[in-house]
Amino acid sequence: MNIGWKEIKKNKSRFLILGSIVFLVSLLTMIISGLANGLSQDNAALIKDLPEGHFYMSEDAEETYNLSRIDTDVQNEIMNKHPDAVALSIQMGFLNDQDDKQQSVAFVTSTNSDLFEQVNKGEVIVDRSLKEKGIKTGDRLTNNQLRDELVIKGFVEQKKFSHAPVAYINREDYKKMYNVEQMQLVFIPGEDSAQSFTGLQSYSNKDFLSTIPSYNAEQMSLTMIVSFLIVISGMLFAIFFYMMNIQKIGLYGILKAIGIKTSRLFKMIWTQMFFITIIALTLSISLSHVFNLIAPEGMPFHLTIETTTQLSIIFLVVGFIGATLSGLQIRKIEPLRAIQQGED
């Protein structure tokens, strides 16, 4: 007989309340995770979409990519050794559209590589978000540092840097705009460990992301909220079952006296915990994915099945730990106690 289930059936409202709270907490967690993920995508999709590898910037740049200058000889040496390496530069700037409206963008230029869009001199490929601002293929845009116009050659999906849409331009144009010969960064894709080059410091993709101003601050505060919510959900279970157990000490004692195993009482709590959590999670997963679909265009919300699966597993594990901790007191209950106690 599944006594855990029988108890839920008899005390529906009690378990409904716990279930609703777990549902709300897990929904909030998923929404915030979606937001964290969306923001990080909005902040650095350009970097996040790259394969695993290592970035190199000059040591004296002190982790600030736009102060970095890669020595041309060193760059050539690296490129010779690693044919798939790519040198790139990123600069925040503005494009003026045909109505002379300024659009903030991140200019990106690179040596020949599949990882970054390649354009001819006088052309530009921009992030799709500029399409919504009314910019079309063939439009002629201007930049204050550049005498010639840049023609929109096309759009790319979700390429952002530092919350600005990326604009891929040719190296010649980049050099004219910013008056620099050297590139800022070298990226070598591949799982191999970082290599050392004179005067350069290496960064994994993740480390490089955290050098982007605001990226870390943003992610850290959201991650913190998410972890708090997860801890709270664990405590919810611990406290709920603790209260229920306190009320049932007499009952547990009598059940032990008539010969029920302690492990069966634990299984009862676990059944209840899993039952509630799975229903609550099913609801919050569906709802947050619906939210993912209907979230307003401009809202940086991005929730993947992978994230929800991970969170669900964490919720189940944390709930299990909470319920088990509160159940530890059951082990200490002696059958005798119950008999000496009064009526239930």
Add this chain to the structure above:
Amino acid sequence: MTIFTLDEVEKTFTNGEIEENILKGISLSLKEGEITALVGTSGSGKSTLLTIAAGLQPASNGEVLFDGNNLTTMSDEQVRKVRAKEFGFVFQFAHLVPFLTVEEQLMLMLEVSGSTLSKKEQKNEVDQVLDVIGMEHRKNAYPSSLSGGEKQRVAVARAIIHKPKVLFADEPTASLDSKRSKDMMELIRYLTKKMNITTLMVTHDEEMLSYVDRILQMSDGMVLENE
């Protein structure tokens, strides 16, 4: 035939510095199918003796022998199995499981005792016992909707449904009025005689003694037998 023997059982509780000798070497034996009453003043050690005999707490010294087994040397798990299979319990309060129906309480007991009957046979068994205690019509009721007497009857049914060898009852009538107490004793007597269950019962109530076969008088941790 003797089924249950206590041999020089002692129990000492330590309250801080003070050692209190609650049971001072008790020897007694219970005969199969007999109802034995333990009487005595409050604090004389009746409940302590009953719970030691039932394997709910260990003795400090001495032996508890049941059906050829020595409970005092068994592991906790072994004692639990004996309790589940061979013993039945009734206490002052019914202590029913609040979220199980009357029928489910009894089904659970059958399951805990390791019954080998099929589900259908178990249900038949439950129906029969409910018929005997006159609670068939309430088999789908939850304890909260039962009267005190009804709850106690279900508790008795739960104590004997798995056909235990020994029934332990600690003041089973203390929460009932005089009329219901007598009904309860009649029921216990009827069931234990029918099923040949050996009964050890603690009671305060002189009136209940007419339903028992043998009376053991306890005083200050000792048994002074009388008839």
